[in-house]
Amino acid sequence: MKLNVKVRRYDPESGKPPYWATYEVPAEPMDSALSLLLHIKWHLDGTLTFRKSCAHGICGSDAMQINGENKLACSVLVQDLVKGDGDTISFAPLPGSPVIKDLVIDQTRFFEKYRAVMPWLINDTPPPERERLQSPEEHAIIEDATKCIMCGACTHSCPSTWADPDYLGPAAMLKAYRYTFDSRDAGSAQRLPIVDSKDGLWKCYTIFNCVQACPKEIDITRWLSALKRKAVTAQY
């Protein structure tokens, strides 16, 4: 079938603001959305710019807004986006961060927030000779959160992030959850004050856009709620 692919283009060197370009692209129902962009770049317009790498949903390069919703381009198929021949698919950069060019956003702020939550295991007791023990039940608490690929689809789908760019956002706070609830971690006294602040947890209004956008289907809101409860109990 033939599809109309609308792409939000922005060329900083032209001095012009972003605009929509439309391309006619042949596609099969089982093609990924990324393959449409690759077709444009390789055969129609080499100037189209987007990030890509593994092309099967694990590296997290190609999160973007597809048909008005944040998705990983490589993990969503044409058949799930359109009904048939001549339909339109739209691609835009993730909303809420500065655009560098076309579908490429500046992720500086996104990764600053990640760094801010101390995303590493904190445990000052000398480690044992062998691995630290962790029961399967304790592991299960954080397993869902360890699936995160830091693609940014969640943070850039959050109305709180759009409104306030300083909001830490779901991705960073999920990292905070992942380490704080790791049975091997002893750093919650340092990490919790960061997420328990005006930039943190309390701007999560359980909107669920992040859960909807997450390509790894992580129930982010569930884990952020657990982090909220922990922050409250840690205070009193």
Next chain:
Amino acid sequence: MRTYGTNRSNALNWFLHRITGTFLIFLLITHFWVQHYDAQTATVVAQTLSSEQIEQGVLPEYSSEARAAVKAKFGPDATVTPYDVVMLRLADPVYAVLWKGFNILFLIFALHHGFYGLNNILSDYIRNDMGRLVARVLSWSLALVLLVVGLYAVITAGWTY
């Protein structure tokens, strides 16, 4: 690089917001019931008055239960106006303390819940810190004024009756 998350905890306010919210559901149900559905005490009834009627001072008509209760309390000559219906509850000292307590609690919870929520919205959409501070001071000042007005009204109601 900007430093994130350096101010004090907001956990208590967040927690209270949910607690007050939950309580407000029950307080509201009671409030609604008493004001609208309890035939004896409802001051707002399912009746419509035209603007001419309101200008002429026409008052809503109350149910026979309400009229009977008012007359039983304040004597057979008592008029049955909205004010009297309210005073029915507040004139009895024991009952009044209960109701006043209820209303004071309701007032405080509603103001905290409402204005905390409002502040969330303001701080979401106002980006600079000064703007946020101004909005916060103004909105909480308003809440304080309302608290004073409300407390005064609830506490003094019925004193002169």
Next chain:
Amino acid sequence: MTFSHDIVIVGAGGAGLMAALYAREGGADVAVVSKLHPLRSHTGAAQGGIGAALGNEEEDHWLWHAFDTVKGSDYIGDQDAIEIMCQDAPRTIVELEHYGVPFSRNKQGKISQRRFGGHTRNFGEAPVRRACHAADRTGHTILHTLYDQCVKNHVRFYDEFQVLDLLMTPDGETCGVVAYEILTGEIHTFHAKIVCFATGGYGRAFKTTSNAHAGTGDGMAIVLRKGLPLEDMEFVQFHPTGLYRLGILITEGARGEGGILRNNEGERFMERYAPTVKDLAPRDLVSQCIYKEIREGRGINGKEYVHLDMTHVGEDVLLHKLPEITVFSRTYMGIDPVKQPIPVAPTCHYAMGGIPTDHDGRVERAQRGSTVPGLYAVGECACVSVHGANRLGTNSLVDLVVFGRRAGIRMAQEIQDRRNEPKPLLPDDPQKPTRDLLDAILSRTEGEPVVAVRTDLQQTMMDNVSVFRNEETLTQALADLKALRERARRVVVRDKGKRFNTELMDAVEIGFMVDYAEAIAAGAKYRTESRGAHSREDYPQRDDEHWLKHTLFYSDGQGGYEFGDKKVIITRFQPKERKY
């Protein structure tokens, strides 16, 4: 602009981050320069596990692991290096665990282990549970944890900087790299005492691959262009179970958890080829068997794939131990592995060969001991050689972490030893060759687009240099590559801008790809025997008399090349026939 650091690591996958982390902990000033953000590295795609004789599930011994690795390598892996790797693996995994890697656990709370192809108990008796794993996201969790630790330890990251040239003094001492900042289009010089390549593999030279779009083997080509050799490039691993047509990896862990390969008759054909370990035979063998089945007309529906049957292992195992591949099958094939078999075919997966190094990651110019001052290589782009002619599943991650760690420690030590020396002087105008290269591409207005050249390159490599090769196909491939070299020099890009010009980088990469593709094809033609993943139809036997040696490929950069030999080190396990 010139940036100055003690150590510059090129590439931020598992090996690069491991080296960076340990070098940083050793007190060195470390910069990691990567063409992708580190978390986008392809280590994240490693699924099934990382092998180590921890013995958490049953008795295991590092020597058994070493034996399996040697046998898996078809006896061409260097046994001293393999011994180091297998001995170091348990300790390294425990260190990773202490860094926070969220491994799956068994009931005792220890790291859970499972079966994997080629890993056996007591020198080949039966499959053993050796692969430590985090569900089927093992590489992903290791990559993210290492990045977290590097951030904690203030490793300096230069993300989305593509390294295009290696800088050496006239005496052959390493002094830095030249990189192109993709964001701004600026060229930068990195001045360093030590440069370490960790640029990964080259799967994108083949049409069907499990590798990322970024897997273009840049580091190998850059080193090759400096007159340094590439070792054993003819050994290219095809993973037996890639999703049909897409090449997306279905982990060997799927067979480790009980998955069975079946042909169009529903027959479990691996029983015929490897009666002891059956579906858990090493990858080279399974890939060759699948190709044989297909050639003999037993592909499913006459097409070029077979079935990976997981329907009997149960929904619980699929959802909890193999969740990713369950999702892949559902998303990309529309197949529910709980109910239907998965269509699979071999997919280009791993480069056994690469930049020759010693046990500490130091690059060697020719024979053992001929190290290049200040130059290191680790990970898939390096060849220690622990994988020989065929890598065992899980051993890539072991290679990354063990030799990444060793290189990191060694580099920190070297910086300590050389702390009073100044950095070697940069050459005059170090950026000139890079600038010229880019200007030439940007100023060209007539020519072919990159994609045309790349497609043809991938096609000829797939047709002629994949699982089975012979004199004829390899001659064809070399002829094609000669033409492709000329075409790659004349590609034209439409994007002439400075900001995030990925098309320009594609044009540079195609030049790299031609260079090492030639090393692969020429090496395959040179080695007239069949060994491991290198299967010559015209020389079907292994020939230890002539070919129990490594090949070193040197190029003049113009299509001329020559070979050198390097001895294989044998310590405990004498070569014998490889049967499973």
Next chain:
Amino acid sequence: MAVETLERPPAETTEAPVYEDDARIVRYKIRTGMFAWMAHRLSGIAIVIYLILHVWGLKALTDRDAFNALIAGYHAPIFKIGEFLLLAAVAYHAFNGLRIVLIDFLGWSPKQKRLFWTLAAVTAAIIVIGGYPSIYAVVTYFTGG
């Protein structure tokens, strides 16, 4: 120029601008969660405005005539419609608030969509039953009943 870098210095050429959309509200596909949140905010704002007027109105409690006039005013048709809208806003806000509390306190996040539709049905029922008198009064007023 050689730089001993601790943190990466900014790139030299930064003329080409990044495009930053300053909008605080973004067009995005509205699913249950975001709908629930938007409606919660809007109803919340409406209720706060009502709260301000209502508490301010309490001042009349100290004056019999003023209070009677105020209550009489509440029986005008426009206020009857307002009364209905208030009920709708309060009922929605209360039940969605309950949903948020269940999600935050009891971790009911996996059930949030089902919870939304269940509570939406309850809310609709309450609005219909509770709002019937107000609507009936307005309708009879306008149809001259």
